[in-house]
Amino acid sequence: MFQADIIEQCKQNNRKAQLQLYNQYCDGMYIVAKRFLKDASDAEDVVQEAFIKAFSKLHQYQAEVTFGAWLKRIVVNKSIDLLKSKKQQLVELDEVHLKVVETPQDDKWLVEDAITLNDVKQAISNLPDKYQYVVMLYLIEGxxxxxxxxxxxxxxxxxxTQLSRGKAKLQDLLTLKQNGTRY
Incomplete structure (x- = not known):
């Protein structure tokens, strides 16, 4: 069955089609939620809530983007909402003091070969929230x-600005790791 057919059946509350769509996307959406939320049960809850919202708002889906991208946006927003509700507030920066100059080296996300993927994930998780969310959304989620x-x-x-500062902090954390110091 084609994706568009499944979505059309889901719009008509076909439970079998909804289960098929859920099974197709649940694992990937869990991974997305887990990147933001450290707790597995919180990530599971967010995925369930995202699917409930997606199925209830499916009539608004216009296929301008893939269903997976649309659903991922819901999962990311639900994850951030949960973090905010747990008082892990994002800090707004005063724009009057912000002035970022883009340079070609801003696009380099290179690390030493000795740095592992787990080192990068650990370093990202140690960033302040305001930088962590932007780095994750930009670098990992695209x-x-x-x-x-x-x-x-x-x-x-x-x-x-938060990406630039987060990247600098991330590079500092990874440099410390490389030189034998823990984060």
């Missing part, structure tokens, strides 16, 4: 600054 600004309710300038 969102651009306009999308990040919409998701986090910050300006594009704040997104760029």
């Amino acid at each position: 969102y651009d600054h306009q999308e990040i600004s919409e998701i986090l309710s910050i300006s594009e300038v704040a997104s760029r």
Whole structure:
């Protein structure tokens, strides 16, 4: 059955089609939620809530993006909402003091060969939340600054600044790790 057919059946409350769509996307969406939420049960809850919302709002899905991308956006927003509700508030930066100059080296995300993927994940998890969310959305989830600004309710300038500062902090953490010091 084609994706569009399944979605159309889901719009008509076909439970079998909903289960099929759920089974197709649940593992991937759990991984996305787990990147934001450390607790497995919180990630599971977010995925369930995201599917409930997706199925209830499916009539709004216009197929401008893939269903997976649309659902992923819901999962990311639900994850951030949960973090906010747990008082892990994002800190808004005062835009008056922000001025970021983009340079070609800003696009380099290179680390030493000795640094493992687990080292990078650990370093990202040790970033302050305001940097961690932007770094994860940009580097791992692949969102651009306009999308990040919409998701986090910050300006594009704040997104760029937080990414730049987060990247610098991440590189510092990874340099410390390489030199034998723990984060």
